[in-house]
Amino acid sequence: MSLSLAIRLPLARFTLEVETRLEGASVAVMGRSGSGKTSLLEVLAGLRRGARGRVEVGGRVLLDSAVGVDVPPEARRMGYVPQDALLFPHLTVERNVRYGVRGAKPSRVDEAVALLELGPLLSRYPATLSGGEKQRVALARALATDPALLLLDEPLAALDVALKERVLPYLLRVRDEAKVPMLYVTHQLGEARVLAREALLLDEGRVRAAGPASEVLGPAVRGLLAEEGEVEENILEGVLERPGAGGLRLRVTEGLSLWVPDAPELAVGTRAAYAVPSEDILLSTGPLTGVSARNVLAGTVVRVESAGAGEDAATVDVAGVRWVVRLTAASVRELGVVPGARVYLAVKSAACRRLR
Numbered sequence: 001m002s003l004s005l006a007i008r009l010p011l012a013r014f015t016l017e018v019e020t021r022l023e024g025a026s027v028a029v030m031g032r033s034g035s036g037k038t039s040l041l042e043v044l045a046g047l048r049r050g051a052r053g054r055v056e057v058g059g060r061v062l063l064d065s066a067v068g069v070d071v072p073p074e075a076r077r078m079g080y081v082p083q084d085a086l087l088f089p090h091l092t093v094e095r096n097v098r099y100g101v102r103g104a105k106p107s108r109v110d111e112a113v114a115l116l117e118l119g120p121l122l123s124r125y126p127a128t129l130s131g132g133e134k135q136r137v138a139l140a141r142a143l144a145t146d147p148a149l150l151l152l153d154e155p156l157a158a159l160d161v162a163l164k165e166r167v168l169p170y171l172l173r174v175r176d177e178a179k180v181p182m183l184y185v186t187h188q189l190g191e192a193r194v195l196a197r198e199a200l201l202l203d204e205g206r207v208r209a210a211g212p213a214s215e216v217l218g219p220a221v222r223g224l225l226a227e228e229g230e231v232e233e234n235i236l237e238g239v240l241e242r243p244g245a246g247g248l249r250l251r252v253t254e255g256l257s258l259w260v261p262d263a264p265e266l267a268v269g270t271r272a273a274y275a276v277p278s279e280d281i282l283l284s285t286g287p288l289t290g291v292s293a294r295n296v297l298a299g300t301v302v303r304v305e306s307a308g309a310g311e312d313a314a315t316v317d318v319a320g321v322r323w324v325v326r327l328t329a330a331s332v333r334e335l336g337v338v339p340g341a342r343v344y345l346a347v348k349s350a351a352c353r354r355l356r
Contacts, residue, residue, distance in 0.1 A: 001025065001149065001181040007043055007053035007063070016040065016205040024057070024149065024181040028196035028213060030189075030221055036205040037185045041151045044183070045080050046073035057149055058181075079142030079150045079180070083157050085134040087126040087141075094122040097140045112140040115178055116170050131159050132167045139170065143178060150174070150182040156191065164191075168355050171195060190233030190275045193217055194355055232313070233275040234323050235355070240270045250274060250352075255319030259294040260352040273355040278313065278326040282346040285335050293346040299323065301341045304332060316343060 003024035009016040016036040029037050042048040044055060046062070055063040062071045087096050097118065098109055113119060116136045126134060135155050142150055155171075156164045168191065174180060175195065186192050192199060192213065199216035201209040209216045238252040240260075248262045250272060260274055282288075288296045299318035307313040312332045316323045323345060327337065337343065 001058040002056075003027070003058075003149070003181075003183075004054070004056040007040075007051050007055060009039060009043060009048060009051040011036065011039060011205065014205040016043075018200075018202070018205075018207055020200065020207055020210040022198050022200065022210065024183070024198075026175050026181070026195055026197045027183045028192035028199040028217070029183055029185045029202065030187070030192060030199060030217075031202035031208075033187075035202040037202055038153055040202070041080070041153055041183060041185060044076075044149070045078045045151055046071065046076050047080075060148070077146070077148040079145055079147030081135075081138050081142050081150065081152045081155050083154045085126075085138035087134055087137055089126050091125075092122065093118060093124050093126075093129070093137050096126070096137055097122075097144050099141060101144050108146045109144045111178065112143040115143070115173055116140045135159065135167050136170055139174065143174060143180060147180060150180050152182055152184045154185050154187070157187070168194070188233075189217060189221060190235055190355070192221075193233075193235045194237075194273055194275075232278045232324055232326065234278060234281075235273060235275055236321070236352075237271070237273040240266055240268060240272050242268055247349075252321055253319055256297070256321050258347070258352060259349040260354070261349055263354070274352040275355055276323075276347055276351050276353070278324045280348070280351040281323065281325045283314065283316075283325050283327060283331075283335070283337070284344045284346070285337070285341065286344070288344045288346055291346055293348045295345075295347040295349065297323075297345045297347065299343055299345060301337055301339050301343055303339055304337055312337075314343075316345060318345065 001024040003022045006019045016039050018040060031037055039048060043051045052065040061069055062076050063069060101109060116139060118140055121133060156167055184195055196213040199213045201216055201221060236250060236252050236258060238250045241249050241251055243249060248260050250258045250260050252258060297318045299316040302315040302317050304312050304314045307326060310329050312327050312329050314325045314327055314337055316325060
C-alpha cells in the first residue's frame with residue numbers, strides 16, 4: 001500500500017513538516033524523544049487538528065487542505081495502538097476486541113482472536129491480564145476493525161524484555177499473515193530491523209531520511225540511539241538446525257551459522273530471528289582459540305564510526321552478513337581496527353536472544 005505525505009503541523013517547539021512517499025507495508029518511524037513521531041501518527045489517524053497539506057493512503061485521500069478534504073477519524077480506517085493499551089476495564093477481552101467494529105467483516109474479529117491467540121482470554125477482564133496480554137488485546141481490537149493501516153505507537157515500550165520477546169512474534173504474524181500495512185514507532189533498532197521493510201527518521205519535526213530500512217537504519221539512527229542510551233542489536237534471521245548432539249544452531253547463510261540457546265520445543269527447519277547486542281561481542285585482531293564462546297566468526301572490517309561517549313561502532317562483514325560491534329575508541333586505536341582489517345568475533349550463545 002502506498003503512503004503519500006505532504007503535511008505541516010505547528011507544534012510547541014517546532015513545526016512538523018513531513019513530505020515523503022512510502023510503500024507502507026511495514027514502516028519503522030524513528031527519532032529522538034519529542035521529534036514528532038506520535039504527532040505524525042495522530043495526523044494520520046485524524047486525531048490532530050490544524051494539520052495542513054495532503055495525506056493519501058492506498059490511493060484514498062484522507063486530507064487535502066487545499067480543497068477542504070478532511071476525512072473524520074471514524075471514517076479513515078486507521079487502527080491505532082498506543083503505548084498504554086487503554087482497554088476498557090469494565091469490558092471483557094471479547095467485548096474490548098469487538099468494540100468499534102461497525103460494518104467491518106465479522107471474520108476479521110475471528111481472525112484477530114485466532115492470530116493473537118486470545119481464545120483462552122476472551123471471558124477475562126483487563127485487570128487480570130499481564131502487560132503483554134493487554135497489548136495483544138489492543139492489537140486485536142485495532143485489527144478487528146479491518147483497518148487500511150495500523151498505527152503502532154511504541155506498543156512494546158512499557159514491557160520488560162521477557163514480555164517484549166513474547167509479543168514481538170505476534171506483530172510479525174500480523175505483518176506476515178494478516179498482511180495489514182503498519183507504521184511502527186519505536187526507539188529500538190532491533191525491533192525496527194525485524195519488523196520494517198522501510199524506515200522514516202524524524203529529527204525536530206523534519207525528515208532526516210526515508211526509504212528502505214536497510215539503508216535508513218544505519219549511522220544516522222545509531223547516533224540518535226547513542227544520545228538516548230539505547231542499545232544497538234544485531235538481528236540474525238535463518239533456519240534452525242540440530243547438528244548431532246551439539247544443540248541448537250541458526251543457519252543464517254551457507255557460510256554463517258550461529259549456536260543459540262537450546263530450546264527443545266523448537267523444531268528443525270523452523271524460521272527464527274535472534275538479537276545479539278553490539279556491546280556483547282568480543283573483537284580480536286588475532287585468531288581466537290580456547291575461549292568459552294561457542295561462536296567464533298572470522299570477518300573483515302567494513303567501516304568504523306563514532307558512536308559517541310568515547311565509543312566507536314565497527315561494522316564487520318562475516319560471510320556477507322554485516323555485524324555491528326561496539327568498542328571503546330581507545331581499543332579501536334590500540335588494536336588497529338580499520339577498514340579492511342581481518343578480525344575475529346566471539347559471541348556467546350547465551351547472548352543470542354530469540355525474537356521469533
